[in-house]
Amino acid sequence: MSAESAAEARGPQETSGGGAQGWTLALVCAAMFMLMLDVTVVNVALQDLRTSLGADFSDLQWVIDSYTLTLAAFLLTGGTLADRLGRKRVFNIGLLIFTLSSLAAGLAQDVLQLNLARGVQGVGAAVLFSVGPALIGNEFRGKDRGKAFGVFGGIAGLALAFGPLVGGFLTNSFSWRWIFLVNVPIGLAALVVGALRLRESRDPRAHGIDWPGMVTFGAALALLVLGFLRGESAGWGSAPIIGAFAGSLVLFVVFVLVERGRGEAAMLDLSLLRIPTFTGISLATLLSNATSLAAVFLQISYVQNVLGYSPWETGLRFMPMMLTLFVVAAITGGMLNSVAPGLLVGLSIAFIAAGMGLVTLVEPGSSWTALLPSMIVTGIGMGLFNPPRAAVTIGVVEPEKAGMASGMGETFQQVGVAVGIAAFGALFHHRVVDSFVGSPTGAELGSSAAEVGRLAATQGDAGAAQAAPAALADQVSAAAEAAFVHGLTDVMVVCAVVAAVGAVIAFVFIRRRDLHESALGDAASPAEETVAAL
Missing domain, CATH: 4.10.860 (DNA Excision Repair, Uvrb; Chain A)
Structure with a gap:
Protein backbone atom coordinates (compact mmCIF):
# COMPACT_ATOMS: atom_id res chain seq x y z
CA MET A 1 0.00 0.00 0.00
CA SER A 2 1.31 3.49 -0.85
CA ALA A 3 2.14 6.11 1.75
CA GLU A 4 -0.77 8.21 0.53
CA SER A 5 -3.21 5.35 0.97
CA ALA A 6 -1.89 4.64 4.42
CA ALA A 7 -2.34 8.23 5.46
CA GLU A 8 -5.90 8.28 4.17
CA ALA A 9 -6.72 5.02 5.90
CA ARG A 10 -5.31 5.92 9.28
CA GLY A 11 -6.10 9.62 9.42
CA PRO A 12 -3.96 12.28 11.09
CA GLN A 13 -3.46 10.59 14.45
CA GLU A 14 0.31 10.36 14.19
CA THR A 15 0.72 14.11 13.87
CA SER A 16 -1.95 15.51 16.14
CA GLY A 17 -0.96 14.14 19.55
CA GLY A 18 -2.93 11.95 21.89
CA GLY A 19 -6.07 14.06 22.30
CA ALA A 20 -8.09 12.19 19.71
CA GLN A 21 -6.83 8.89 21.10
CA GLY A 22 -8.21 9.73 24.54
CA TRP A 23 -11.57 10.83 23.17
CA THR A 24 -11.81 7.74 20.97
CA LEU A 25 -11.06 5.38 23.85
CA ALA A 26 -13.48 7.19 26.16
CA LEU A 27 -16.25 7.14 23.55
CA VAL A 28 -15.80 3.47 22.63
CA CYS A 29 -15.68 2.50 26.32
CA ALA A 30 -18.84 4.52 27.04
CA ALA A 31 -20.63 2.79 24.16
CA MET A 32 -19.36 -0.62 25.33
CA PHE A 33 -20.53 0.08 28.88
CA MET A 34 -23.98 0.96 27.54
CA LEU A 35 -24.10 -2.16 25.36
CA MET A 36 -22.88 -4.62 27.99
CA LEU A 37 -25.25 -3.08 30.51
CA ASP A 38 -28.09 -3.73 28.08
CA VAL A 39 -27.10 -7.41 27.82
CA THR A 40 -27.90 -8.06 31.50
CA VAL A 41 -30.21 -5.25 32.57
CA VAL A 42 -33.27 -6.50 30.68
CA ASN A 43 -33.40 -9.88 32.42
CA VAL A 44 -34.22 -8.43 35.82
CA ALA A 45 -37.23 -6.52 34.46
CA LEU A 46 -39.00 -9.35 32.61
CA GLN A 47 -41.63 -9.90 35.30
CA ASP A 48 -42.55 -6.19 35.35
CA LEU A 49 -42.70 -6.25 31.55
CA ARG A 50 -45.09 -9.19 31.63
CA THR A 51 -47.45 -7.42 34.03
CA SER A 52 -47.28 -3.98 32.42
CA LEU A 53 -47.73 -5.09 28.80
CA GLY A 54 -49.81 -8.22 29.35
CA ALA A 55 -47.14 -10.36 27.72
CA ASP A 56 -47.07 -14.15 27.73
CA PHE A 57 -44.00 -16.39 27.96
CA SER A 58 -43.41 -16.40 24.20
CA ASP A 59 -43.56 -12.60 24.10
CA LEU A 60 -40.96 -12.38 26.84
CA GLN A 61 -38.70 -14.77 24.94
CA TRP A 62 -38.81 -12.43 21.96
CA VAL A 63 -37.80 -9.46 24.13
CA ILE A 64 -34.44 -11.23 24.45
CA ASP A 65 -34.37 -13.13 21.15
CA SER A 66 -35.22 -10.24 18.80
CA TYR A 67 -32.21 -8.31 20.11
CA THR A 68 -29.90 -11.35 20.02
CA LEU A 69 -30.88 -12.31 16.46
CA THR A 70 -30.26 -8.92 14.87
CA LEU A 71 -27.13 -8.38 16.95
CA ALA A 72 -25.57 -11.62 15.70
CA ALA A 73 -26.74 -11.16 12.11
CA PHE A 74 -25.31 -7.64 11.60
CA LEU A 75 -21.92 -7.84 13.35
CA LEU A 76 -19.85 -8.69 10.27
CA THR A 77 -21.98 -6.37 8.15
CA GLY A 78 -21.34 -3.45 10.51
CA GLY A 79 -17.59 -3.97 10.54
CA THR A 80 -17.34 -4.37 6.78
CA LEU A 81 -19.45 -1.28 6.09
CA ALA A 82 -17.24 0.71 8.44
CA ASP A 83 -14.11 -0.21 6.47
CA ARG A 84 -15.80 0.85 3.25
CA LEU A 85 -17.90 3.88 4.23
CA GLY A 86 -15.81 5.22 7.11
CA ARG A 87 -15.60 4.02 10.71
CA LYS A 88 -16.55 7.35 12.27
CA ARG A 89 -19.61 7.65 10.04
CA VAL A 90 -20.82 4.09 10.62
CA PHE A 91 -20.11 4.22 14.36
CA ASN A 92 -22.16 7.41 14.72
CA ILE A 93 -24.98 5.88 12.67
CA GLY A 94 -24.91 2.88 15.02
CA LEU A 95 -25.08 5.22 18.02
CA LEU A 96 -28.06 7.02 16.49
CA ILE A 97 -29.88 3.75 15.75
CA PHE A 98 -29.24 2.41 19.25
CA THR A 99 -30.31 5.65 20.94
CA LEU A 100 -33.54 6.10 18.96
CA SER A 101 -34.52 2.45 19.31
CA SER A 102 -33.87 2.65 23.07
CA LEU A 103 -36.26 5.60 23.18
CA ALA A 104 -38.84 3.63 21.18
CA ALA A 105 -38.46 0.62 23.51
CA GLY A 106 -38.93 2.80 26.58
CA LEU A 107 -42.09 4.35 25.13
CA ALA A 108 -43.59 1.09 23.77
CA GLN A 109 -47.29 0.66 24.50
CA ASP A 110 -47.52 -3.05 23.73
CA VAL A 111 -45.16 -5.99 23.50
CA LEU A 112 -45.09 -5.97 19.67
CA GLN A 113 -43.78 -2.41 19.64
CA LEU A 114 -41.21 -3.34 22.27
CA ASN A 115 -39.96 -6.36 20.34
CA LEU A 116 -39.69 -4.40 17.09
CA ALA A 117 -37.71 -1.71 18.91
CA ARG A 118 -35.48 -4.38 20.45
CA GLY A 119 -34.78 -5.81 17.00
CA VAL A 120 -33.66 -2.41 15.72
CA GLN A 121 -31.68 -1.90 18.91
CA GLY A 122 -29.75 -5.09 18.10
CA VAL A 123 -28.76 -3.63 14.71
CA GLY A 124 -27.34 -0.53 16.38
CA ALA A 125 -25.57 -2.65 18.98
CA ALA A 126 -24.02 -4.84 16.27
CA VAL A 127 -22.50 -1.79 14.60
CA LEU A 128 -21.08 -0.46 17.87
CA PHE A 129 -19.73 -3.86 18.96
CA SER A 130 -17.94 -4.41 15.65
CA VAL A 131 -16.66 -0.89 14.92
CA GLY A 132 -15.53 0.05 18.45
CA PRO A 133 -12.43 -2.23 18.55
CA ALA A 134 -11.54 -1.14 15.00
CA LEU A 135 -11.56 2.52 16.10
CA ILE A 136 -9.21 1.68 18.96
CA GLY A 137 -6.97 -0.33 16.64
CA ASN A 138 -6.82 2.57 14.18
CA GLU A 139 -5.84 5.14 16.80
CA PHE A 140 -3.38 3.14 18.92
CA ARG A 141 -0.21 1.28 18.03
CA GLY A 142 2.17 -1.04 19.85
CA LYS A 143 2.15 -0.96 23.65
CA ASP A 144 -0.41 1.85 23.72
CA ARG A 145 -2.83 -0.39 21.84
CA GLY A 146 -2.45 -3.10 24.48
CA LYS A 147 -3.13 -0.66 27.30
CA ALA A 148 -6.17 0.72 25.47
CA PHE A 149 -7.62 -2.76 25.02
CA GLY A 150 -6.95 -3.44 28.70
CA VAL A 151 -9.14 -0.49 29.67
CA PHE A 152 -11.71 -1.52 27.06
CA GLY A 153 -11.95 -5.06 28.46
CA GLY A 154 -12.14 -3.84 32.03
CA ILE A 155 -15.04 -1.48 31.28
CA ALA A 156 -16.95 -4.35 29.68
CA GLY A 157 -16.52 -6.35 32.88
CA LEU A 158 -17.74 -3.49 35.06
CA ALA A 159 -20.84 -3.15 32.89
CA LEU A 160 -21.64 -6.84 33.32
CA ALA A 161 -21.25 -6.43 37.08
CA PHE A 162 -23.45 -3.36 37.34
CA GLY A 163 -26.14 -4.63 34.96
CA PRO A 164 -28.28 -6.45 37.57
CA LEU A 165 -27.69 -3.64 40.07
CA VAL A 166 -28.75 -0.91 37.65
CA GLY A 167 -31.68 -2.96 36.34
CA GLY A 168 -32.93 -3.74 39.82
CA PHE A 169 -32.59 -0.12 40.95
CA LEU A 170 -34.34 1.40 37.92
CA THR A 171 -37.13 -1.18 37.89
CA ASN A 172 -37.81 -0.99 41.63
CA SER A 173 -37.43 2.79 41.97
CA PHE A 174 -39.02 3.99 38.74
CA SER A 175 -40.26 1.70 35.97
CA TRP A 176 -39.02 -0.97 33.58
CA ARG A 177 -39.13 1.74 30.90
CA TRP A 178 -36.06 3.42 32.39
CA ILE A 179 -33.81 0.44 31.64
CA PHE A 180 -34.16 1.60 28.02
CA LEU A 181 -34.64 5.35 28.50
CA VAL A 182 -31.40 5.65 30.47
CA ASN A 183 -29.58 4.99 27.18
CA VAL A 184 -31.02 8.12 25.58
CA PRO A 185 -29.04 10.86 27.38
CA ILE A 186 -25.88 8.74 27.27
CA GLY A 187 -26.37 8.12 23.57
CA LEU A 188 -27.01 11.78 22.79
CA ALA A 189 -23.88 12.87 24.66
CA ALA A 190 -21.88 10.20 22.83
CA LEU A 191 -23.23 11.39 19.48
CA VAL A 192 -21.99 14.91 20.16
CA VAL A 193 -18.55 13.63 21.16
CA GLY A 194 -18.46 11.30 18.16
CA ALA A 195 -19.31 14.06 15.73
CA LEU A 196 -16.73 16.49 17.16
CA ARG A 197 -13.84 14.31 18.32
CA LEU A 198 -13.68 11.07 16.34
CA ARG A 199 -11.38 10.96 13.31
CA GLU A 200 -12.47 9.29 10.12
CA SER A 201 -10.69 6.23 8.78
CA ARG A 202 -11.49 3.74 6.06
CA ASP A 203 -9.97 1.33 3.58
CA PRO A 204 -9.08 3.51 0.56
CA ARG A 205 -9.06 0.44 -1.69
CA ALA A 206 -12.51 -0.77 -0.66
CA HIS A 207 -15.03 -1.83 -3.29
CA GLY A 208 -18.77 -1.26 -3.25
CA ILE A 209 -21.13 -2.84 -0.74
CA MET A 267 -17.25 -8.57 2.46
CA LEU A 268 -15.17 -11.32 4.12
CA ASP A 269 -11.63 -12.07 3.09
CA LEU A 270 -11.78 -15.87 3.21
CA SER A 271 -7.98 -16.04 3.22
CA LEU A 272 -8.15 -14.97 6.87
CA LEU A 273 -9.31 -18.46 7.71
CA ARG A 274 -5.98 -19.80 6.43
CA ILE A 275 -4.11 -17.79 9.07
CA PRO A 276 -3.65 -20.10 12.08
CA THR A 277 -3.83 -17.22 14.56
CA PHE A 278 -7.13 -15.89 13.20
CA THR A 279 -8.68 -19.36 13.17
CA GLY A 280 -7.30 -20.04 16.64
CA ILE A 281 -8.54 -16.82 18.24
CA SER A 282 -11.94 -17.25 16.57
CA LEU A 283 -12.43 -20.80 17.87
CA ALA A 284 -11.03 -19.88 21.28
CA THR A 285 -13.45 -16.95 21.47
CA LEU A 286 -16.38 -19.15 20.51
CA LEU A 287 -15.61 -21.80 23.14
CA SER A 288 -14.64 -19.34 25.86
CA ASN A 289 -17.80 -17.27 25.52
CA ALA A 290 -20.05 -20.29 25.06
CA THR A 291 -18.87 -21.68 28.40
CA SER A 292 -18.08 -18.65 30.57
CA LEU A 293 -21.25 -16.65 29.87
CA ALA A 294 -23.42 -19.77 30.20
CA ALA A 295 -21.68 -20.48 33.52
CA VAL A 296 -22.33 -16.96 34.82
CA PHE A 297 -25.96 -17.16 33.66
CA LEU A 298 -26.54 -20.46 35.52
CA GLN A 299 -24.73 -19.27 38.64
CA ILE A 300 -26.88 -16.13 38.73
CA SER A 301 -29.93 -18.39 38.43
CA TYR A 302 -28.65 -20.42 41.40
CA VAL A 303 -28.09 -17.34 43.58
CA GLN A 304 -31.54 -15.96 42.75
CA ASN A 305 -33.71 -19.07 42.51
CA VAL A 306 -32.13 -21.31 45.15
CA LEU A 307 -30.53 -18.87 47.59
CA GLY A 308 -33.39 -16.40 47.14
CA TYR A 309 -31.49 -13.16 46.60
CA SER A 310 -33.01 -10.21 44.73
CA PRO A 311 -31.41 -8.92 41.50
CA TRP A 312 -29.74 -6.12 43.48
CA GLU A 313 -28.42 -8.53 46.12
CA THR A 314 -27.29 -10.95 43.41
CA GLY A 315 -25.36 -8.21 41.62
CA LEU A 316 -23.57 -7.30 44.84
CA ARG A 317 -22.50 -10.89 45.38
CA PHE A 318 -21.03 -11.12 41.90
CA MET A 319 -18.98 -7.97 42.37
CA PRO A 320 -15.86 -9.94 43.47
CA MET A 321 -15.79 -11.66 40.08
CA MET A 322 -16.35 -8.51 38.06
CA LEU A 323 -13.98 -6.31 40.05
CA THR A 324 -11.31 -8.98 39.67
CA LEU A 325 -12.05 -9.01 35.94
CA PHE A 326 -11.68 -5.22 35.74
CA VAL A 327 -8.36 -5.07 37.63
CA VAL A 328 -6.82 -8.00 35.74
CA ALA A 329 -7.97 -6.64 32.37
CA ALA A 330 -6.37 -3.27 33.10
CA ILE A 331 -3.08 -4.97 34.07
CA THR A 332 -3.18 -7.34 31.09
CA GLY A 333 -3.21 -4.49 28.60
CA GLY A 334 0.39 -3.67 29.47
CA MET A 335 1.46 -7.30 28.93
CA LEU A 336 0.33 -7.72 25.34
CA ASN A 337 3.70 -6.77 23.83
CA SER A 338 5.85 -8.71 26.30
CA VAL A 339 3.98 -12.02 26.51
CA ALA A 340 3.27 -14.31 23.56
CA PRO A 341 -0.43 -13.87 22.64
CA GLY A 342 -1.05 -17.61 22.44
CA LEU A 343 0.32 -18.05 25.94
CA LEU A 344 -1.80 -15.19 27.29
CA VAL A 345 -5.04 -16.33 25.65
CA GLY A 346 -4.41 -19.98 26.51
CA LEU A 347 -3.73 -19.18 30.16
CA SER A 348 -6.84 -17.00 30.34
CA ILE A 349 -9.13 -19.78 29.11
CA ALA A 350 -7.36 -22.29 31.37
CA PHE A 351 -8.21 -20.03 34.33
CA ILE A 352 -11.82 -19.88 33.12
CA ALA A 353 -11.95 -23.68 32.91
CA ALA A 354 -10.48 -24.01 36.43
CA GLY A 355 -12.98 -21.47 37.75
CA MET A 356 -15.90 -23.40 36.38
CA GLY A 357 -14.50 -26.59 37.86
CA LEU A 358 -14.44 -24.92 41.28
CA VAL A 359 -18.24 -24.61 41.19
CA THR A 360 -18.20 -28.26 42.29
CA LEU A 361 -17.45 -26.90 45.79
CA VAL A 362 -21.14 -25.91 45.97
CA GLU A 363 -23.36 -28.42 47.76
CA PRO A 364 -27.03 -28.42 48.81
CA GLY A 365 -27.30 -26.04 51.75
CA SER A 366 -24.15 -24.05 50.84
CA SER A 367 -24.13 -20.28 51.23
CA TRP A 368 -23.21 -17.98 48.34
CA THR A 369 -19.62 -17.79 49.60
CA ALA A 370 -19.05 -21.32 48.29
CA LEU A 371 -18.95 -19.65 44.85
CA LEU A 372 -16.19 -17.21 45.81
CA PRO A 373 -13.23 -19.40 44.71
CA SER A 374 -14.91 -19.93 41.35
CA MET A 375 -15.74 -16.22 41.04
CA ILE A 376 -12.17 -15.09 41.69
CA VAL A 377 -10.48 -17.62 39.41
CA THR A 378 -13.05 -17.11 36.62
CA GLY A 379 -12.70 -13.34 36.98
CA ILE A 380 -8.93 -13.65 36.53
CA GLY A 381 -9.46 -15.71 33.38
CA MET A 382 -12.07 -13.39 31.87
CA GLY A 383 -9.91 -10.36 32.68
CA LEU A 384 -6.89 -11.96 31.02
CA PHE A 385 -8.94 -12.96 27.97
CA ASN A 386 -10.74 -9.81 26.81
CA PRO A 387 -7.78 -7.49 25.98
CA PRO A 388 -5.72 -9.99 23.91
CA ARG A 389 -8.87 -11.37 22.28
CA ALA A 390 -9.79 -7.96 20.87
CA ALA A 391 -6.18 -7.01 20.04
CA VAL A 392 -5.28 -10.28 18.28
CA THR A 393 -8.53 -10.38 16.28
CA ILE A 394 -7.77 -7.09 14.54
CA GLY A 395 -4.00 -7.54 14.81
CA VAL A 396 -3.84 -10.21 12.11
CA VAL A 397 -4.92 -7.75 9.41
CA GLU A 398 -3.68 -4.42 8.16
CA PRO A 399 -5.45 -1.47 9.83
CA GLU A 400 -7.58 -0.81 6.74
CA LYS A 401 -9.41 -4.11 7.28
CA ALA A 402 -9.80 -3.81 11.04
CA GLY A 403 -13.57 -3.37 10.83
CA MET A 404 -14.07 -6.61 8.93
CA ALA A 405 -11.79 -8.54 11.30
CA SER A 406 -13.43 -7.00 14.37
CA GLY A 407 -16.90 -7.79 13.02
CA MET A 408 -15.90 -11.41 12.44
CA GLY A 409 -14.40 -11.67 15.91
CA GLU A 410 -17.49 -10.19 17.54
CA THR A 411 -19.62 -12.61 15.51
CA PHE A 412 -17.80 -15.58 17.01
CA GLN A 413 -18.15 -13.97 20.44
CA GLN A 414 -21.89 -13.28 20.27
CA VAL A 415 -22.74 -16.57 18.55
CA GLY A 416 -20.76 -18.30 21.29
CA VAL A 417 -22.86 -16.55 23.94
CA ALA A 418 -26.17 -17.42 22.25
CA VAL A 419 -25.23 -21.01 21.49
CA GLY A 420 -23.64 -21.58 24.90
CA ILE A 421 -26.55 -20.27 26.92
CA ALA A 422 -29.02 -22.24 24.80
CA ALA A 423 -27.05 -25.51 24.68
CA PHE A 424 -25.74 -25.59 28.25
CA GLY A 425 -29.03 -24.22 29.51
CA ALA A 426 -30.85 -27.11 27.85
CA LEU A 427 -28.35 -29.60 29.31
CA PHE A 428 -28.82 -28.09 32.77
CA HIS A 429 -32.61 -28.28 32.46
CA HIS A 430 -32.39 -31.93 31.40
CA ARG A 431 -30.03 -32.86 34.25
CA VAL A 432 -32.18 -31.15 36.92
CA VAL A 433 -35.37 -32.85 35.74
CA ASP A 434 -33.67 -36.25 35.55
CA SER A 435 -32.13 -35.82 39.00
CA PHE A 436 -35.42 -34.80 40.58
CA VAL A 437 -37.47 -37.54 38.89
CA GLY A 438 -34.91 -40.14 39.99
CA SER A 439 -34.94 -39.02 43.62
CA PRO A 440 -37.09 -40.74 46.30
CA THR A 441 -39.28 -37.62 46.39
CA GLY A 442 -39.76 -37.79 42.64
CA ALA A 443 -40.77 -41.44 42.90
CA GLU A 444 -43.30 -40.48 45.55
CA LEU A 445 -44.83 -37.80 43.31
CA GLY A 446 -45.22 -40.25 40.43
CA SER A 447 -46.45 -38.84 37.14
CA SER A 448 -46.26 -35.23 38.32
CA ALA A 449 -42.54 -35.47 39.15
CA ALA A 450 -41.34 -34.33 35.73
CA GLU A 451 -43.42 -31.15 35.85
CA VAL A 452 -42.21 -30.34 39.36
CA GLY A 453 -38.65 -31.05 38.17
CA ARG A 454 -39.08 -28.55 35.35
CA LEU A 455 -40.21 -25.95 37.88
CA ALA A 456 -37.14 -26.75 39.97
CA ALA A 457 -34.93 -26.02 36.95
CA THR A 458 -36.58 -22.69 36.12
CA GLN A 459 -37.73 -21.39 39.52
CA GLY A 460 -35.63 -23.25 42.08
CA ASP A 461 -36.79 -25.07 45.19
CA ALA A 462 -39.43 -22.47 46.12
CA GLY A 463 -41.22 -22.80 42.77
CA ALA A 464 -41.12 -26.59 42.95
CA ALA A 465 -42.47 -26.62 46.52
CA GLN A 466 -45.44 -24.44 45.56
CA ALA A 467 -46.52 -26.98 42.93
CA ALA A 468 -46.33 -29.92 45.34
CA PRO A 469 -48.95 -31.13 47.86
CA ALA A 470 -48.68 -29.14 51.11
CA ALA A 471 -47.74 -32.23 53.09
CA LEU A 472 -44.70 -32.80 50.84
CA ALA A 473 -43.62 -29.15 50.43
CA ASP A 474 -40.51 -29.35 52.63
CA GLN A 475 -39.46 -32.68 51.17
CA VAL A 476 -39.94 -31.41 47.60
CA SER A 477 -38.01 -28.22 48.39
CA ALA A 478 -35.00 -30.19 49.64
CA ALA A 479 -35.08 -32.57 46.67
CA ALA A 480 -35.44 -29.66 44.22
CA GLU A 481 -32.46 -27.84 45.73
CA ALA A 482 -30.36 -31.00 45.54
CA ALA A 483 -31.39 -31.57 41.90
CA PHE A 484 -30.62 -27.95 41.01
CA VAL A 485 -27.17 -28.06 42.62
CA HIS A 486 -26.29 -31.42 41.05
CA GLY A 487 -27.44 -30.19 37.65
CA LEU A 488 -25.37 -27.02 38.06
CA THR A 489 -22.18 -28.83 39.05
CA ASP A 490 -22.58 -31.45 36.31
CA VAL A 491 -22.92 -28.77 33.63
CA MET A 492 -20.01 -26.77 35.05
CA VAL A 493 -17.77 -29.81 34.68
CA VAL A 494 -18.81 -30.11 31.02
CA CYS A 495 -18.21 -26.36 30.52
CA ALA A 496 -14.77 -26.71 32.10
CA VAL A 497 -13.82 -29.51 29.68
CA VAL A 498 -15.04 -27.53 26.65
CA ALA A 499 -13.18 -24.43 27.83
CA ALA A 500 -10.02 -26.52 28.29
CA VAL A 501 -10.27 -27.49 24.62
CA GLY A 502 -10.39 -23.77 23.80
CA ALA A 503 -7.25 -23.25 25.88
CA VAL A 504 -5.39 -25.97 23.97
CA ILE A 505 -6.46 -24.42 20.65
CA ALA A 506 -5.12 -21.04 21.80
CA PHE A 507 -1.77 -22.50 22.92
CA VAL A 508 -1.31 -24.35 19.63
CA PHE A 509 -2.60 -21.95 16.95
CA ILE A 510 -2.13 -18.36 18.14
CA ARG A 511 1.32 -17.05 17.16
CA ARG A 512 2.85 -13.58 17.28
CA ARG A 513 4.48 -14.01 13.85
CA ASP A 514 1.02 -13.97 12.23
CA LEU A 515 0.30 -10.44 13.51
CA HIS A 516 0.50 -7.39 11.26
CA GLU A 517 3.35 -4.97 12.02
CA SER A 518 0.87 -2.37 13.29
CA ALA A 519 -0.04 -4.68 16.18
CA LEU A 520 3.55 -5.06 17.40
CA GLY A 521 5.50 -2.85 19.77
CA ASP A 522 7.72 -0.15 18.39
CA ALA A 523 10.81 -1.72 19.89
CA ALA A 524 11.27 -5.14 21.40
CA SER A 525 13.83 -6.14 23.96
CA PRO A 526 15.96 -9.25 23.30
CA ALA A 527 13.72 -11.20 25.66
CA GLU A 528 10.66 -9.96 23.85
CA GLU A 529 12.15 -10.91 20.49
CA THR A 530 12.62 -14.45 21.76
CA VAL A 531 8.98 -14.59 22.92
CA ALA A 532 7.85 -13.04 19.63
CA ALA A 533 9.21 -16.00 17.74
CA LEU A 534 6.67 -18.27 19.41
Missing part, protein backbone atom coordinates in the same frame (compact mmCIF):
# COMPACT_ATOMS: atom_id res chain seq x y z
CA ASP A 210 -21.36 -6.63 -1.01
CA TRP A 211 -25.15 -6.97 -0.84
CA PRO A 212 -25.31 -10.70 -1.78
CA GLY A 213 -22.75 -11.53 0.89
CA MET A 214 -24.47 -9.42 3.54
CA VAL A 215 -27.90 -10.92 2.90
CA THR A 216 -26.78 -14.56 2.80
CA PHE A 217 -24.47 -14.30 5.82
CA GLY A 218 -27.00 -12.36 7.92
CA ALA A 219 -29.82 -14.78 7.11
CA ALA A 220 -27.62 -17.84 7.75
CA LEU A 221 -26.49 -16.53 11.12
CA ALA A 222 -30.02 -15.51 12.13
CA LEU A 223 -31.35 -19.01 11.38
CA LEU A 224 -28.47 -20.65 13.26
CA VAL A 225 -28.98 -18.52 16.38
CA LEU A 226 -32.77 -18.91 16.20
CA GLY A 227 -32.40 -22.69 16.11
CA PHE A 228 -30.33 -22.68 19.29
CA LEU A 229 -32.51 -20.11 21.04
CA ARG A 230 -35.75 -22.00 20.44
CA GLY A 231 -34.48 -25.59 20.32
CA GLU A 232 -35.34 -26.41 23.93
CA SER A 233 -38.88 -24.99 23.87
CA ALA A 234 -39.83 -26.18 20.37
CA GLY A 235 -38.02 -29.53 20.57
CA TRP A 236 -34.59 -30.17 19.07
CA GLY A 237 -36.04 -32.72 16.66
CA SER A 238 -39.03 -30.60 15.61
CA ALA A 239 -39.50 -29.55 12.00
CA PRO A 240 -39.02 -25.79 12.61
CA ILE A 241 -35.72 -26.30 14.44
CA ILE A 242 -34.34 -28.83 11.95
CA GLY A 243 -35.47 -26.49 9.17
CA ALA A 244 -33.67 -23.55 10.79
CA PHE A 245 -30.39 -25.48 11.08
CA ALA A 246 -30.68 -26.91 7.56
CA GLY A 247 -31.49 -23.49 6.10
CA SER A 248 -28.54 -21.99 7.95
CA LEU A 249 -26.16 -24.62 6.57
CA VAL A 250 -27.38 -24.08 3.00
CA LEU A 251 -27.05 -20.30 3.28
CA PHE A 252 -23.54 -20.57 4.73
CA VAL A 253 -22.52 -22.69 1.74
CA VAL A 254 -24.09 -20.13 -0.61
CA PHE A 255 -22.26 -17.35 1.25
CA VAL A 256 -18.88 -19.04 0.78
CA LEU A 257 -19.57 -19.55 -2.94
CA VAL A 258 -20.68 -15.93 -3.32
CA GLU A 259 -17.58 -14.62 -1.55
CA ARG A 260 -15.25 -16.75 -3.64
CA GLY A 261 -16.82 -15.39 -6.78
CA ARG A 262 -16.55 -11.74 -5.72
CA GLY A 263 -12.80 -11.74 -5.16
CA GLU A 264 -11.54 -8.48 -3.63
CA ALA A 265 -15.10 -7.10 -3.56
CA ALA A 266 -16.16 -9.74 -1.00
